[in-house]
Amino acid sequence: MTTTIEVGMLGLGTVGSGVVSRLQQAATQIEQTQGLRLHLAAVAVNHLAAPRAVTLPLGTRLTDSIQAVVTDPKIQLVIEVMGTLEVAEQAIATALKHGKSVITANKDLIATAGDRLIAVAQRQHCDLFYEASVAGGIPILRTLTDSYATDQVTALAGIINGTANYMLSAMTAGQTYAQALAAAQTAGYAEADPTNDVLGLDTAYKLMILSRFAFGQGPTLPTLQPTGITQLTPTICQQAARSGWQVKLLAQAQPANGQLYCRVAPVAVPSQQALSQVGGVQNGVAVTSRAIGASLYTGPGAGSTATANSVLNDVIVAAHNLIHQTAGVAFNRQRQCLPVANFNQLSQAYLLFSSDSEHAWQRLALTQQVKLRRQTTNCYQTGILTPDQAQVLRANGAQLVPIMGTVTWAKSAAVKPLVVAADIAI
Ligand SMILES: NC(=O)c1ccc[n+]([C@@H]2O[C@H](COP(=O)([O-])OP(=O)(O)OC[C@H]3O[C@@H](n4cnc5c(N)ncnc54)[C@H](OP(=O)(O)O)[C@@H]3O)[C@@H](O)[C@H]2O)c1
Numbered sequence: 001m002t003t004t005i006e007v008g009m010l011g012l013g014t015v016g017s018g019v020v021s022r023l024q025q026a027a028t029q030i031e032q033t034q035g036l037r038l039h040l041a042a043v044a045v046n047h048l049a050a051p052r053a054v055t056l057p058l059g060t061r062l063t064d065s066i067q068a069v070v071t072d073p074k075i076q077l078v079i080e081v082m083g084t085l086e087v088a089e090q091a092i093a094t095a096l097k098h099g100k101s102v103i104t105a106n107k108d109l110i111a112t113a114g115d116r117l118i119a120v121a122q123r124q125h126c127d128l129f130y131e132a133s134v135a136g137g138i139p140i141l142r143t144l145t146d147s148y149a150t151d152q153v154t155a156l157a158g159i160i161n162g163t164a165n166y167m168l169s170a171m172t173a174g175q176t177y178a179q180a181l182a183a184a185q186t187a188g189y190a191e192a193d194p195t196n197d198v199l200g201l202d203t204a205y206k207l208m209i210l211s212r213f214a215f216g217q218g219p220t221l222p223t224l225q226p227t228g229i230t231q232l233t234p235t236i237c238q239q240a241a242r243s244g245w246q247v248k249l250l251a252q253a254q255p256a257n258g259q260l261y262c263r264v265a266p267v268a269v270p271s272q273q274a275l276s277q278v279g280g281v282q283n284g285v286a287v288t289s290r291a292i293g294a295s296l297y298t299g300p301g302a303g304s305t306a307t308a309n310s311v312l313n314d315v316i317v318a319a320h321n322l323i324h325q326t327a328g329v330a331f332n333r334q335r336q337c338l339p340v341a342n343f344n345q346l347s348q349a350y351l352l353f354s355s356d357s358e359h360a361w362q363r364l365a366l367t368q369q370v371k372l373r374r375q376t377t378n379c380y381q382t383g384i385l386t387p388d389q390a391q392v393l394r395a396n397g398a399q400l401v402p403i404m405g406t407v408t409w410a411k412s413a414a415v416k417p418l419v420v421a422a423d424i425a426i
Pocket of ligand 1: 010011012013014015016046047048050064066081105132136301304307
């Protein structure tokens, strides 16, 4: 038996167009394998007359009224793919209050206002799913929720911003920062305003969500203080690559010593590790857990079709929940309340970059009791540095890139938790 679910959508841009195409292309498959007919009843946009990448199916209403979609009594499920913060939060809250399940791809919103919206969804016994908000086409959130249900994640490291990863790959191949950014924009991988991508904010938002699924606890933006890629140069990327590391904008989270350590920053990933081979716009999430061990999930972190696929998978789960009246179970059921600390507060090894003379650096290393091994011209590998030693080297003009996997976990009196994150389970 086939059940029809009435769907409304907010936004018809890159992801929204992908949803329309995928809905049309996969309609028969969805009907045959899921027993569902997903009928797109209405789509809200900002500019009614703007040209569209797709033609809406006959019978789908195009409107510029979000309200008309989220309060339509016939619509059972709303897809939010318009972005924005306040407008989207208001729209999702209204849809939930009208008893509709909601699927969103909006990581900025879920990272910053997810707790409020989840509370509304729980009160209303509606689903609020957001698989596409992290790593676009990689089904990582549901994998963490379902496939790690009996396992325990012990560490997470992800390349979760395609724009930054594309730029770093291009810089490793010799392009300047400006050339790499222009190429990313020409290829449609970077937005006109790439601020959130290059400053690490987009990666931070995604880690805030991802970490809650892995550990029941996420950092806040002030605890993360993300470092982006704007200070990196092709020379740094190339010298690191020649010495056996790939510089990646990494999102990391790992519980230790009763705290959750997090970081978003450029990190030197050993070239023999599979994560270092995640290049271009690809995303990769490395999960270490007690039962499975080391796993790596890679795939497209963005793009119309891949992201739409994640959105539609959420739609199908939510549609089944509507039919079986099982909606309202939290997407993420992990919950912990650990103090959050930053990886930078721990002793670890670094790649040191400086064009000053080797003699000067070796002299400073001697006075600071720091081991320094030359890798290539102007590139050195340090021994394990305390945060204070790292600070001294930075103050003397060194650019330091932490080396993945070198953190010393011994409990240190110098490590103080930054902030206790709110007790929420998004
Ligand atoms: N692009 C990706 O690959 C990707 C991947 C993962 C997640 N996401 C997330 O998915 C969401 C959508 O991204 P996108 O790339 O598809 O954006 P986009 O191409 O800019 O499309 C946004 C759409 O939303 C509509 N819209 C914006 N503000 C509106 C408002 N106030 N009222 C009604 N409609 C409004 C726009 O209408 P008009 O067309 O009329 O202007 C447009 O159709 C964002 O949250 C993004 O972070 C995107």
